[in-house]
Amino acid sequence: MTELDIARHSRLIDPQLHIWGWEIPVYLFLGGMAAGLMIVTSLLAARRPERSAAARWLGFAAPLLVSVGMGALFLDLAHKIHVARFYLALRPTSPMSWGAWILVAVYPMSLLVALAGLDDAQAERVAALAGRAGLGGLVRAARAYALRHAPALLRANLWVGVALGVYTGVLLSTLGARALWSSALLGPIFLVSGLSTGAAFLLLFALDAEERRLVTRWDRAAIAVEAALLVLFLVGLSTSGAAGHAAAGLLLGGPFTAEFFALVVVAGLAVPLLMETLESRLHLGATRIAPALVLAGGLALRWILVVAGQA
Amino acid sequence: MTFPVLPPLELGLVAAVLIGFGFGFVLERAGFGRANKLAAQFYGHDMTVFKVMFSAIVTAMLGVVLASALGLADFRALADHATSGTYLVPMIAGGFLLGAGFIVSGYCPGTSFVAMASGKLDGLMTVLGVIVGQVLWAELEWRPGFARFHGAGDLGNFYLWELFRLPARSGPYVVALAVTVMAVGCFVGAEKLERVLAGRSDPSAMPTPAGRPGRFVFAGLAAAAALGLVGLATPTGARESGRVATGLAPLALARRVFDEPWKLRIVDLRSLEACSAKRIPGAECVPQDRLGSLGLADASPGRDLVLVSDTALDGVPAAAASYRGRVLALEGGWAAWEAFALTPPAPPTAGAPAAELEAYRLRAGIHAAMTGMKAAPPPPVPAAAPGAPRKAGGGGCSG
Amino acid sequence: MQRNPDKFWNPYLAGVALGLVLLTSFLVMGSGLGASGASLRAGIAALDLFAPGHVASTPPLARAAASPHVTWLVFEIFGALLGGVVAAYTSGRLRGEVLKGPRIGNGARLALALLGGVLMGAAAKMTRGCTSGQALSGGALLSVGAWAFMFSVFGGGYALAWFVRREWR
Numbered sequence: 090m091t092e093l094d095i096a097r098h099s100r101l102i103d104p105q106l107h108i109w110g111w112e113i114p115v116y117l118f119l120g121g122m123a124a125g126l127m128i129v130t131s132l133l134a135a136r137r138p139e140r141s142a143a144a145r146w147l148g149f150a151a152p153l154l155v156s157v158g159m160g161a162l163f164l165d166l167a168h169k170i171h172v173a174r175f176y177l178a179l180r181p182t183s184p185m186s187w188g189a190w191i192l193v194a195v196y197p198m199s200l201l202v203a204l205a206g207l208d209d210a211q212a213e214r215v216a217a218l219a220g221r222a223g224l225g226g227l228v229r230a231a232r233a234y235a236l237r238h239a240p241a242l243l244r245a246n247l248w249v250g251v252a253l254g255v256y257t258g259v260l261l262s263t264l265g266a267r268a269l270w271s272s273a274l275l276g277p278i279f280l281v282s283g284l285s286t287g288a289a290f291l292l293l294f295a296l297d298a299e300e301r302r303l304v305t306r307w308d309r310a311a312i313a314v315e316a317a318l319l320v321l322f323l324v325g326l327s328t329s330g331a332a333g334h335a336a337a338g339l340l341l342g343g344p345f346t347a348e349f350f351a352l353v354v355v356a357g358l359a360v361p362l363l364m365e366t367l368e369s370r371l372h373l374g375a376t377r378i379a380p381a382l383v384l385a386g387g388l389a390l391r392w393i394l395v396v397a398g399q400a
Numbered sequence: 401m402t403f404p405v406l407p408p409l410e411l412g413l414v415a416a417v418l419i420g421f422g423f424g425f426v427l428e429r430a431g432f433g434r435a436n437k438l439a440a441q442f443y444g445h446d447m448t449v450f451k452v453m454f455s456a457i458v459t460a461m462l463g464v465v466l467a468s469a470l471g472l473a474d475f476r477a478l479a480d481h482a483t484s485g486t487y488l489v490p491m492i493a494g495g496f497l498l499g500a501g502f503i504v505s506g507y508c509p510g511t512s513f514v515a516m517a518s519g520k521l522d523g524l525m526t527v528l529g530v531i532v533g534q535v536l537w538a539e540l541e542w543r544p545g546f547a548r549f550h551g552a553g554d555l556g557n558f559y560l561w562e563l564f565r566l567p568a569r570s571g572p573y574v575v576a577l578a579v580t581v582m583a584v585g586c587f588v589g590a591e592k593l594e595r596v597l598a599g600r601s602d603p604s605a606m607p608t609p610a611g612r613p614g615r616f617v618f619a620g621l622a623a624a625a626a627l628g629l630v631g632l633a634t635p636t637g638a639r640e641s642g643r644v645a646t647g648l649a650p651l652a653l654a655r656r657v658f659d660e661p662w663k664l665r666i667v668d669l670r671s672l673e674a675c676s677a678k679r680i681p682g683a684e685c686v687p688q689d690r691l692g693s694l695g696l697a698d699a700s701p702g703r704d705l706v707l708v709s710d711t712a713l714d715g716v717p718a719a720a721a722s723y724r725g726r727v728l729a730l731e732g733g734w735a736a737w738e739a740f741a742l743t744p745p746a747p748p749t750a751g752a753p754a755a756e757l758e759a760y761r762l763r764a765g766i767h768a769a770m771t772g773m774k775a776a777p778p779p780p781v782p783a784a785a786p787g788a789p790r791k792a793g794g795g796g797c798s799g
Numbered sequence: 800m801q802r803n804p805d806k807f808w809n810p811y812l813a814g815v816a817l818g819l820v821l822l823t824s825f826l827v828m829g830s831g832l833g834a835s836g837a838s839l840r841a842g843i844a845a846l847d848l849f850a851p852g853h854v855a856s857t858p859p860l861a862r863a864a865a866s867p868h869v870t871w872l873v874f875e876i877f878g879a880l881l882g883g884v885v886a887a888y889t890s891g892r893l894r895g896e897v898l899k900g901p902r903i904g905n906g907a908r909l910a911l912a913l914l915g916g917v918l919m920g921a922a923a924k925m926t927r928g929c930t931s932g933q934a935l936s937g938g939a940l941l942s943v944g945a946w947a948f949m950f951s952v953f954g955g956g957y958a959l960a961w962f963v964r965r966e967w968r
Contacts, residue, residue, distance in 0.1 A: 376893060519894050
């Protein structure tokens with residue numbers, strides 16, 4: 090992306106403000122999902138020392154997803170060679186600068202927590218794999234360190250996850266030129282949406298019954314909070330003056346209404362919430378459809394907000 | 401409040417998702433996501449498809465009938481809006497083809513979506529097949545050889561009460577009652593048939609018996625049909641003047657004259673002199689007292705009849721009311737047309753909004769086209785169409 | 800609690816429920832339910848991917864691509880998919896499988912499903928609507944074409960049923 094630190098939006102002065110393509114929503118989605126995964130896996134590890142094999146391995150999902158997301162982000166950079174400059178300075182007023190540093194913290198934190206979450210046999214397999222690259226000793230040492238400081242690391246991992254989740258929303262909301270994004274609620278919305286997509290990602294794998302019950306409950310709570318925040322977001326925008334009113338109109342009768350309500354509200358929130366509630370009420374078998382819908386809805390939310398914000 | 405509501409496009413799409421949700425949910429719960437159950441209809445031992453479909457048709461029909469009896473909707477206007485025209489030849493041929501595809505694939509296009517949603521791979525294949533078939537015929541339908549078949553038997557918007565030559569006012573109600581009676585009769589017959597064949601039915605497609613709820617439904621449908629007939633006897637505003645011609649604004653008429661003149665039959669009811677001097681392109685000059693000589697009752701109903709009089713028309717002349725197609729009246733009559741199409745529009749002031757500019761361009765274009773036209777050919781001599789009485793159509797239960 | 804996947808709604812009550820959905824569509828939108836239009840739009844999207852410009856030069860496709868009613872059908876079918884998933888899930892019928900009679904293999908069944916789909920797709924374009932758009936919606940509004948179509952669908956099904964009995968029985 091081109092560094093944007095302007096707050097004006099005039100077609101005559103900046104004819105090319107519509108510059109963010111598919112890479113940004115994908116990055117925001119994967120980043121938010123990784124944040125949610127860091128939070129959920131930390132909570133799960135703190136709740137239950139005994140965990141299924143799948144839940145243990147899934148600790149590695151967060152750094153993996155962040156890497157894929159950053160790959161998409163890298164594709165979007167106008168000056169790829171300049172990526173290093175993010176790390177030459179910390180500009181406290183720029184969310185992009187903050188994000189770059191948060192991403193740096195994500196890797197060691199989530200990898201250490203993931204290593205600590207493995208049981209001994211799994212850790213041996215990882216160490217053997219790393220041993221081929223000559224890193225076996227490093228992995229064992231890191232795991233020993235992580236096990237010694239497990240409670241503190243879990244807490245830190247949780248907060249880095251929260252920071253990452255909020256940052257994905259704040260990244261948009263500091264660009265004051267876009268009326269749709271100029272809401273303080275965007276950070277919390279992206280955080281809870283990331284939480285629910287992270288939980289949904291876990292539900293795609295073979296968790297045991299008790300883990301599934303917990304994660305489903307968190308997912309339902311996150312969906313409900315997200316729906317409430319979205320209502321507040323739209324109400325806040327439409328009562329905030331002409332520009333905000335027009336921006337909210339994009340989603341309330343304007344050209345993005347149908348996509349927003351069909352993909353995000355109905356398919357991404359209402360239907361999975363209904364299915365997950367009925368699953369526990371009627372004791373139905375587990376399904377991967379509801380989490381898949383949550384994931385699709387999370388991607389659609391970011392996609393529509395990014396595209397509509399630039400309209 | 402009158403129906404239909406017709407929300408703006410984007411809100412309508414949101415409504416579409418909700419309505420579709422109900423559609424898919426009910427289809428699945430009725431068993432329409434299961435190919436064996438659908439196919440069993442054609443082996444006689446499980447009439448679920450027939451029962452569900454006809455009770456749905458009767459319910460929706462009675463709902464619309466009741467709404468029109470209460471003056472909330474207009475059956476004819478709603479039907480004109482919601483149904484396609486009747487093209488008898490491709491519809492019968494396509495019906496057979498669709499029936500064949502139905503028994504081969506086990507689904508119809510709508511239920512295949514539901515089957516796909518519930519994880520059935522054969523449903524997915526059918527959905528893909530339907531997509532291919534739709535595109536295939538869309539590629540063919542307009543090519544020279546196929547276009548004639550695709551448009552053959554064009555009767556316009558044509559309804560059962562017109563087929564049976566019932567009056568336009570009471571027709572929908574009478575036919576609705578008849579359809580209800582026929583459907584309930586068929587339901588009872590279907591129950592009997594299932595019981596007779598129950599011995600050799602296979603367990604994969606067991607019929608679901610009517611039971612007590614079924615009898616309630618029969619009674620409810622009969623009661624609703626009776627209510628509709630009662631509503632017919634109570635005069636309400638919408639039906640007092642007999643057949644009411646739908647209004648057609650000058651702009652809409654101008655658009656249709658340009659876009660699809662072959663679907664219009666414009667009849668100018670003004671005096672012969674006035675009409676000969678100036679008229680809407682393609683109009684026939686038939687003074688009102690000679691309208692009967694056109695034999696409109698037996699004319700092909702494929703085109704919409706547009707009536708043009710001096711000023712706004714109050715009530716359709718009897719001779720035009722017998723026309724079986726749509727009858728439209730030009731709103732405001734010739735005076736409105738003259739003011740709209742034959743008077744140059746006032747140019748918009750500087751800084752006018754885009755919508756106003758657009759309207760000006762459109763009107764200026766219409767004005768130029770209508771007044772710059774070459775002199776129209778002499779009006780055709782009105783001649784009575786030889787009226788062969790129509791053969792009464794067949795009906796009855798399909799079972 | 801185990802759900803019985805062979806238990807369906809009473810057909811008449813299901814019919815009344817379907818009729819009420821259809822009635823809602825009539826009264827709110829002024830148009831009925833449909834399905835095949837959404838398929839056509841999917842085909843158009845695929846064509847646009849592989850042969851851009853072709854759609855615009857083919858009048859029936861261009862008309863469908865621009866029609867707001869067809870867009871409405873796409874969203875309606877999207878809702879129908881969601882409704883189908885929820886209904887199938889809560890009734891214990893949500894599972895990947897191939898439905899067929901006992902005397903036919905999976906491959907043959909899938910091929911026949913595809914073939915039947917192609918036939919229906921072409922037929923539904925010809926008849927300006929499928930069993931949902933034409934028979935159900937047009938039938939409820941007493942259109943002559945819809946009733947003629949409906950009787951021929953049943954006629955075609957019964958006529959061919961004997962020849963494909965190995966697929967189902």
